[in-house]
Amino acid sequence: MSKDRRLPIFWAGALLALVACASIAGIEDPDPANGGDAGSPDGGVQPGDGISITPESVTITTSCTGSGESRYITLTNQTDADTTYELQIPEGSAFALRDASDASTPTLKGTLAAKQVLIVYLRVTATTAGTYSGQIIARVGERVTQLPVVVTVSGGSLALSPTLIDFGEVRKDTNSPTQVVQLENTGTEKVNVIGFEAVGGSGTDFTTSLASGSLVLDPGAKTDVTTMFVAGPPGPQITTAFEPRTETPTCGALPKLTLKGTRVNQDVTVNPVLLNFGEVDCSSAGGTTRTISISNYSGGLVPFTVSTASTRYSVDPPSGTVPAANGNTPGKVDVVVTLKAVGAALDTYNDTIEVSTTGPQAKTTTVALSLKTVGATISVQPTTLTGFGGDEIESFTVKNTGNKFIYLQHTSSDSSSFRLVNNSDSSPLYPGISLGVSVKFVAQGNGQRSATITTTRRDTPVLSLFPSSAALCEPAAVVTATAKR
Numbered sequence: 001m002s003k004d005r006r007l008p009i010f011w012a013g014a015l016l017a018l019v020a021c022a023s024i025a026g027i028e029d030p031d032p033a034n035g036g037d038a039g040s041p042d043g044g045v046q047p048g049d050g051i052s053i054t055p056e057s058v059t060i061t062t063s064c065t066g067s068g069e070s071r072y073i074t075l076t077n078q079t080d081a082d083t084t085y086e087l088q089i090p091e092g093s094a095f096a097l098r099d100a101s102d103a104s105t106p107t108l109k110g111t112l113a114a115k116q117v118l119i120v121y122l123r124v125t126a127t128t129a130g131t132y133s134g135q136i137i138a139r140v141g142e143r144v145t146q147l148p149v150v151v152t153v154s155g156g157s158l159a160l161s162p163t164l165i166d167f168g169e170v171r172k173d174t175n176s177p178t179q180v181v182q183l184e185n186t187g188t189e190k191v192n193v194i195g196f197e198a199v200g201g202s203g204t205d206f207t208t209s210l211a212s213g214s215l216v217l218d219p220g221a222k223t224d225v226t227t228m229f230v231a232g233p234p235g236p237q238i239t240t241a242f243e244p245r246t247e248t249p250t251c252g253a254l255p256k257l258t259l260k261g262t263r264v265n266q267d268v269t270v271n272p273v274l275l276n277f278g279e280v281d282c283s284s285a286g287g288t289t290r291t292i293s294i295s296n297y298s299g300g301l302v303p304f305t306v307s308t309a310s311t312r313y314s315v316d317p318p319s320g321t322v323p324a325a326n327g328n329t330p331g332k333v334d335v336v337v338t339l340k341a342v343g344a345a346l347d348t349y350n351d352t353i354e355v356s357t358t359g360p361q362a363k364t365t366t367v368a369l370s371l372k373t374v375g376a377t378i379s380v381q382p383t384t385l386t387g388f389g390g391d392e393i394e395s396f397t398v399k400n401t402g403n404k405f406i407y408l409q410h411t412s413s414d415s416s417s418f419r420l421v422n423n424s425d426s427s428p429l430y431p432g433i434s435l436g437v438s439v440k441f442v443a444q445g446n447g448q449r450s451a452t453i454t455t456t457r458r459d460t461p462v463l464s465l466f467p468s469s470a471a472l473c474e475p476a477a478v479v480t481a482t483a484k485r
Helices: none
Strands: 018-021 043-049 051-054 058-063 072-077 084-087 095-098 109-110 117-124 130-140 141-154 158-161 164-171 179-185 191-200 206-210 215-217 221-230 238-246 257-264 268-271 274-281 288-296 302-309 314-317 319-322 331-339 348-357 363-374 378-381 394-399 408-412 418-421 436-441 447-456 478-485
Touching: 043 130, 043 141, 051 109, 051 141, 058 109, 058 117, 058 206, 072 130, 117 141, 117 436, 130 302, 130 436, 141 394, 158 238, 158 274, 164 268, 164 274, 179 215, 191 206, 215 221, 221 257, 238 478, 268 348, 268 363, 274 288, 274 331, 274 394, 288 302, 288 319, 302 363, 314 348, 319 331, 378 478, 394 478, 408 418, 408 436, 418 447, 436 447, 436 478
Parallel strands: 058 141, 164 257, 274 363
Antiparallel strands: 018 117, 043 051, 051 072, 072 117, 084 109, 084 130, 095 117, 130 141, 158 179, 179 221, 191 215, 191 238, 206 221, 238 257, 268 288, 288 331, 302 319, 302 348, 314 331, 348 363, 378 394, 394 436, 408 447, 418 436, 447 478
16 A cells, blocks of 8 residues: 555656757657557548648547656648748646747747748646547638647546534533535546545544545546544644545545644534535525534523624524433434525625524624635637638537536537538547637528527537536527628
């Protein structure tokens, strides 16, 4: 069992620079064993007479160890005349171009001389395990071509939600109620989780238990971790950080879970003092619940009231009386906090609930509430396509402006006039990533044509083994295409 449970992510050596071939710029030729297959003449595209770009699409695979495939594309000018070129990578892409000084850049441009062959290397910039779709927009002369690029970063990666549990005040010599944390494999490979260990503070004041002791988490799988503040003498607040232990290294740093609580010699306790509803889908109708426990160790009744200024939650009961203790068994009331429908706005929300008790020790306890609404939102640019000259292809860019990945599908209201071509919509579109969509004017007869291109969520992944995508939090995006023949 390895004690080194994390690996830094190394991207040096992975991939993408612009250099001219040796006969032009005096720079060494590309090594065919290190990515030459991506620059082979097979399966290329011709944006103009005598001009070729190979290959017609690029797939790059790398891992958390830094090992991966080197990939490049080749621009060839077989004509006797110089022409201009410009290569662009949309903002938020998982890869970049590498210039002659070895710097990553989203844009390269210049002159492609007559009979010149230009080698363009790619560099992976994504630092999270996953599969990312993107494109290279190549403009050679007056012609624009889009090359689909798929980047896969392989490895397991773990995430915790929430990352903080505050048990609040717990009666001395009494175990706290348990709290549940969700552990998720957000990577692309299995992770064997064998437990948790304390990495800051004493490991004896809290317990962390996996449902099955140890388990193998598949990509996208989740499991519950049960935590508890164990019985002990009264004292100051105790804080301990824990990390999951894994049999093999994972991508990046392991997540930390912070547990805190205070043992008190008081007759009335309220806990926990932090309710984390985690990530909530923007399409959720609500209904998720959390519980606040009011415990009475005294021999008398304790009236209480519960209130919140937030409109996102309801509480039940809002008031009442906590029964007296029966010997060493406290009287107890559980207050259920229910989340309402969250709506389409993506944000992190922090609210509070006030629990006021009277009796032997009158006090008001503030309970913090937190949630994060998640989903995908998309923007398109431009929203109107006109012209369709030359190769009769125009393009628009779709960007995921939300915080979760989504599978998209694009449809034309008149596919006999405007057909979707060369679109990489089978892979998830991750937050901040842009994807190009090409539309070709294919009408046969003369006259004016118009169609709407609609981009919306694909309800099911292309392959059943892929995880389901997030909800689309806003209406479908629409682009209008107009052309005349």
